[in-house]
Amino acid sequence: MSTALPDEPRWDGPRWEDPTLTRLARRLRDAHRLVAPLPSDTRRRLIRHLLAITDLAKRDAELADRRLDAFLAEHGADFRSSPGAR
Numbered sequence: 001m002s003t004a005l006p007d008e009p010r011w012d013g014p015r016w017e018d019p020t021l022t023r024l025a026r027r028l029r030d031a032h033r034l035v036a037p038l039p040s041d042t043r044r045r046l047i048r049h050l051l052a053i054t055d056l057a058k059r060d061a062e063l064a065d066r067r068l069d070a071f072l073a074e075h076g077a078d079f080r081s082s083p084g085a086r
Contacts (some may be wrong), residue, residue, distance in 0.1 A: 020064060020065075023065075024057055024065050030045070031068065038078060042078065053067050053071065
């Protein structure tokens with residue numbers, strides 16, 4: 001645990017609100033929740049894919065959003081057939 005020194009400003013998170021990035025972050029979080037109940041081998045492969053999309057979002061949010069759309073479309077059947085599917 002780090003503590004700020006008296007002369008250092010405390011960082012409380014970003015000072016901006018980007019609705020596009022916020023929406024993408026929520027969708028990525030939800031995708032991770034969909035992947036979580038899948039079998040181990042499948043889950044690891046899909047999580048690596050989601051992490052690549054997350055990394056891409058740092059540079060190009062619009063492309064990451066399109067890749068996430070494609071990911072969800074491609075693997076939607078996996079999510080619906082998983083034992084933890086809602």
